Amino acid sequence: xxxxxxxxxxxxxxxxxxxxxxxxxxxxxxxxxxxxxxxxxxxxxxxxxxxxxxxxxxxxxxxxxxxxxxxxxxxxxxxxxxxxxxxxxxxxxxxxxxxxxxxxxxxxxxxxxxxxxxxxxxxxxxxxxxxxxxxxxxxxxxxxxxxxxxxxxxxxxxxxxxxxxxxxxxxxxxxxxxxxxxxxxxxxxxxxxxxxxxxxxxxxxxxxxxxxxxxxxxxxxxxxxxxxxxxxxxxxxxxxxxxxxxxxxxxxxxxxxxxxxxxxxxxxxxxxxxxxxxxxxxxxxxxxxxxxxxxxxxxxxxxxxxxxxxxxxxxxxxxxxxxxxxxxxxxxxxxxxxxxxxxxxxxxxxxxxxxxxxxxxxxxxxxxxxxxxxxxxxxxxxxxxxxxxxxxxxxxxxxxxxxxxxxxxxxxxxxxxxxxxxxxxxxxxxxxxxxxxxxxxxxxxxxxxxxxxxxxxxxxxxxxxxxxxxxxxxxxxxxxxxxx
Amino acid sequence: xxxxxxxxxxxxxxxxxxxxxxxxxxxxxxxxxxxxxxxxxxxxxxxxxxxxxxxxxxxxxxxxxxxxxxxxxxxxxxxxxxxxxxxxxxxxxxxxxxxxxxxxxxxxxxxxxxxxxxxxxxxxxxxxxxxxxxxxxxxxxxxxxxxxxxxxxxxxxxxxxxxxxxxxxxxxxxxxxxxxxxxxxxxxxxxxxxxxxxxxxxxxxxxxxxxxxxxxxxxxxxxxxxxxxxxxxxxxxxxxxxxxxxxxxxxxxxxxxxxxxxxxxxxxxxxxxxxxxxxxxxxxxxxxxxxxxxxxxxxxxxxxxxxxxxxxxxxxxxxxxxxxxxxxxxxxxxxxxxxxxxxxxxxxxxxxxxxxxxxxxxxxxxxxxxxxxxxxxxxxxxxxxxxxxxxxxxxxxxxxxxxxxxxxxxxxxxxxxxxxxxxxxxxxxxxxxxxxxxxxxxxxxxxxxxxxxxxxx
Numbered sequence: 001x002x003x004x005x006x007x008x009x010x011x012x013x014x015x016x017x018x019x020x021x022x023x024x025x026x027x028x029x030x031x032x033x034x035x036x037x038x039x040x041x042x043x044x045x046x047x048x049x050x051x052x053x054x055x056x057x058x059x060x061x062x063x064x065x066x067x068x069x070x071x072x073x074x075x076x077x078x079x080x081x082x083x084x085x086x087x088x089x090x091x092x093x094x095x096x097x098x099x100x101x102x103x104x105x106x107x108x109x110x111x112x113x114x115x116x117x118x119x120x121x122x123x124x125x126x127x128x129x130x131x132x133x134x135x136x137x138x139x140x141x142x143x144x145x146x147x148x149x150x151x152x153x154x155x156x157x158x159x160x161x162x163x164x165x166x167x168x169x170x171x172x173x174x175x176x177x178x179x180x181x182x183x184x185x186x187x188x189x190x191x192x193x194x195x196x197x198x199x200x201x202x203x204x205x206x207x208x209x210x211x212x213x214x215x216x217x218x219x220x221x222x223x224x225x226x227x228x229x230x231x232x233x234x235x236x237x238x239x240x241x242x243x244x245x246x247x248x249x250x251x252x253x254x255x256x257x258x259x260x261x262x263x264x265x266x267x268x269x270x271x272x273x274x275x276x277x278x279x280x281x282x283x284x285x286x287x288x289x290x291x292x293x294x295x296x297x298x299x300x301x302x303x304x305x306x307x308x309x310x311x312x313x314x315x316x317x318x319x320x321x322x323x324x325x326x327x328x329x330x331x332x333x334x335x336x337x338x339x340x341x342x343x344x345x346x347x348x349x350x351x352x353x354x355x356x357x358x359x360x361x362x363x364x365x366x367x368x369x370x371x372x373x374x375x376x377x378x379x380x381x382x383x384x385x386x387x388x389x390x391x392x393x394x395x396x397x398x399x400x401x402x403x404x405x406x407x408x409x410x411x412x413x414x415x416x417x418x419x420x421x422x423x424x425x426x427x428x429x430x431x432x433x434x435x436x437x438x439x440x441x442x443x444x445x446x447x448x449x450x451x452x453x454x455x456x457x458x459x460x461x462x463x464x465x466x467x468x469x470x471x472x473x474x475x476x477x478x479x480x481x482x483x484x
Numbered sequence: 485x486x487x488x489x490x491x492x493x494x495x496x497x498x499x500x501x502x503x504x505x506x507x508x509x510x511x512x513x514x515x516x517x518x519x520x521x522x523x524x525x526x527x528x529x530x531x532x533x534x535x536x537x538x539x540x541x542x543x544x545x546x547x548x549x550x551x552x553x554x555x556x557x558x559x560x561x562x563x564x565x566x567x568x569x570x571x572x573x574x575x576x577x578x579x580x581x582x583x584x585x586x587x588x589x590x591x592x593x594x595x596x597x598x599x600x601x602x603x604x605x606x607x608x609x610x611x612x613x614x615x616x617x618x619x620x621x622x623x624x625x626x627x628x629x630x631x632x633x634x635x636x637x638x639x640x641x642x643x644x645x646x647x648x649x650x651x652x653x654x655x656x657x658x659x660x661x662x663x664x665x666x667x668x669x670x671x672x673x674x675x676x677x678x679x680x681x682x683x684x685x686x687x688x689x690x691x692x693x694x695x696x697x698x699x700x701x702x703x704x705x706x707x708x709x710x711x712x713x714x715x716x717x718x719x720x721x722x723x724x725x726x727x728x729x730x731x732x733x734x735x736x737x738x739x740x741x742x743x744x745x746x747x748x749x750x751x752x753x754x755x756x757x758x759x760x761x762x763x764x765x766x767x768x769x770x771x772x773x774x775x776x777x778x779x780x781x782x783x784x785x786x787x788x789x790x791x792x793x794x795x796x797x798x799x800x801x802x803x804x805x806x807x808x809x810x811x812x813x814x815x816x817x818x819x820x821x822x823x824x825x826x827x828x829x830x831x832x833x834x835x836x837x838x839x840x841x842x843x844x845x846x847x848x849x850x851x852x853x854x855x856x857x858x859x860x861x862x863x864x865x866x867x868x869x870x871x872x873x874x875x876x877x878x879x880x881x882x883x884x885x886x887x888x889x890x891x892x893x894x895x896x897x898x899x900x901x902x903x904x905x906x907x908x909x910x911x912x913x914x915x916x917x918x919x920x921x922x923x924x925x926x927x928x929x930x931x932x933x934x935x936x937x938x939x940x941x
Binding site: 372376377378379380381382384387388389 | 741750751753754755758761762763764765772775776
């Protein structure tokens with residue numbers, strides 16, 4: 001463990017992060033709001049802390065090892081979430097506790113989209129903007145962004161990239177140099193955001209809302225500037241359609257976007273197994289939802305049933321977590337089905353959460369292989385994705401991931417029940433946070449104000465666990481990791 | 485003809501043996517002295533020791549005045565470079581190379597006189613795979629050979645009691661199948677050839693060679709034997725290049741299982757094949773075969789590189805209940821030994837492959853040659869050129885052509901039209917004439933028939 005190197009990077013990143021508190025300052029100044037002081041003080045505190053961390057160890061330059069990478073990544077999300085909570089805490093509006101501030105900040109940075117603030121519409125614009133910006137920054141992972149910048153500071157980036165980018169295929173590199181890859185991915189992210197913002201604006205949102213929602217849509221976050229979330233625009237179907245399209249796009253592996261953009265053709269999408277499964281699952285579930293809603297007469301018209309059904313399915317399925325209707329009160333199996341879809345989540349290499357489509361595909365194929373083995377005991381049956389056989393090592397890793405996911409989910413659900421929540425609320429809150437979804441069922445269908453403080457800290461941990469793909473965080477909790 | 489063969493492996497030596505018997509001057513080049521010595525003891529050929537692609541080695545082998553170079557070393561790259569050297573330094577007219585890798589075969593532009601100068605590419609594995617695939621597509625056939633890109637096929641079947649035509653005279657063929665044009669090219673009764681005439685009677689157990697358009701094959705076969713139901717379930721024993729290629733070619737149309745005993749290899753194959761079930765086991769394991777439903781298997785193909793293993797596993801499979809068994813057998817003496825017994829079809833790789841080479845050794849414009857009955861008989865697809873003055877075949881009716889004894893004309897392909905030869909059919913220029921020779925020694929006379937007189941040039 002190279003503590004000084006980690007400290008140096010942490011200091012640098014805090015300094016960088018402090019500058020993200022300046023754009024809200026502009027918003028605050030533009031709308032003449034009384035939030036200038038909280039942002040300035042949050043900026044100063046973060047910047048000074050960063051400088052204090054960095055100054056004494058600035059000469060320690062050496063490449064990061066994998067272990068250091070894990071520590072940096074985890075420290076990063078925790079420390080940034082803590083400092084990111086400062087503006088919420090310092091501002092007069094919303095007047096929330098430390099727990100709530102950290103929850104909100106963590107929910108933003110992990111692109112979960114769960115909120116503890118009720119009455120969003122009345123909040124200062126600068127605070128609203130800051131929330132959305134947190135999600136946007138969290139979306140691609142500040143780290144990937146930093147990977148493009150940090151090599152200039154002489155820091156080996158590969159370890160960070162391996163530890164950070166979600167998904168099982170971590171060895172796939174798009175360009176020979178990691179910096180170029182990170183840059184390319186970041187450009188795509190930026191392009192999608194701009195396109196999304198313009199589309200929202202053209203569809204009828206105000207400029208501010210268009211920007212704010214573009215941030216949280218492309219990040220598959222789910223924060224909104226309204227209590228009703230996307231339901232605020234219920235009378236403007238065009239906005240919902242734009243949202244559906246961009247959620248779908250953001251849930252796709254960004255490497256595919258990159259390849260398609262570089263070759264100017266869409267053939268890569270349809271050659272990719274994960275994309276095909278992702279599209280199929282969402283399509284079937286959307287049809288089912290819309291049909292069931294219509295059959296149950298939840299909405300008055302066919303069009304409304306289809307639009308709401310598709311929107312909500314895509315929003316939950318990609319783990320964005322926008323709502324257009326109170327989906328937790330929908331009839332029959334729909335709420336549970338949608339929540340379960342969030343376990344599948346987006347594609348690997350996207351900003352989505354959940355276990356990732358590719359892992360689910362592998363688990364299913366592995367299950368099929370076991371059945372086939374019973375019929376042909378001596379057969380060699382490889383698990384193939386996209387015509388390529390996967391090594392058993394990958395399958396093992398996916399199984400390990402899955403079992404830990406289930407264990408963590410069960411344990412944390414039990415803790416939530418122990419804090420006094422009813423079963424549906426506890427179970428869905430953990431699912432929604434671990435999958436970086438946002439809204440749950442029961443009492444947490446709209447927001448998390450009713451959860452007690454202990455519960456909120458558990459949920460913070462769940463969000464972090466989900467975003468860091470479990471292993472990254474859990475490895476820090478093992479004694480073997482810290483042994484010299 | 486002066487021919488240089490590069491590589492004295494299985495293919496090289498069997499081609500050498502085959503061509504040497506036809507009065508060609510053969511030189512074999514290899515890097516294994518012992519192999520060359522053995523070969524020189526057995527055959528009337530010259531051998532040169534050295535790396536096949538080096539210009540000085542080729543020069544020593546007589547590349548300056550060679551008519552043809554046959555590069556069949558086990559390295560694709562050596563074969564290609566040898567052809568390049570022969571082309572650039574020695575201007576060898578015909579260059580044949582064995583190219584195995586599919587990665588090269590996919591690009592047509594790669595080969596040609598301004599690129600890699602290979603005139604003909606042969607891929608022995610592919611030839612055998614195609615051969616077995618045709619056999620599986622025609623259940624009951626002993627041999628299925630393509631002419632004119634598959635428009636016409638020559639099929640060998642064993643006549644059985646119960647076939648409507650068995651015990652009848654050949655002239656009744658027309659009455660039995662009024663809509664189907666077909667000709668019986670030859671009949672082998674207990675190994676001796678019979679030249680089919682109108683009054684020849686087909687007996688049970690005769691091996692009948694007939695020619696028909698591809699779509700009519702099944703109808704004709706139905707006249708000679710009870711038709712087998714189409715093949716569906718196939719087990720392949722042996723996961724070498726042939727086994728794997730065969731599985732790849734078959735897996736989309738049939739239910740294929742492949743057995744290989746090497747753990748690494750079976751794993752590797754299973755990753756490359758999509759639908760085939762790859763079993764890591766011994767192909768002669770009775771328990772396994774029963775477990776994998778050998779009793780309802782249509783075809784069991786043993787295609788390992790071990791003749792004895794192929795024969796034994798086929799015999800076992802047959803006894804356990806496989807409907808048809810097919811063995812790949814390199815050794816010619818084994819082929820005769822087993823084909824009359826338990827093993828339904830014995831495929832001789834060299835025999836299957838030699839045809840594709842012979843087409844280029846033959847004088848005159850020969851489009852395809854198939855070696856039959858272990859090389860004793862031959863089927864030739866020759867192209868007629870010239871006019872009635874310069875050519876001995878063009879403008880003449882079939883009965884007027886002076887064919888050597890034991891040869892007959894089966895069919896004519898004109899453009900894409902298939903014409904069954906009758907005594908009064910007149911051959912036109914550019915017709916593809918399909919001939920059947922019962923005795924290969926007469927091949928020179930046939931070649932002469934199709935060579936165009938000097939006046940044509």
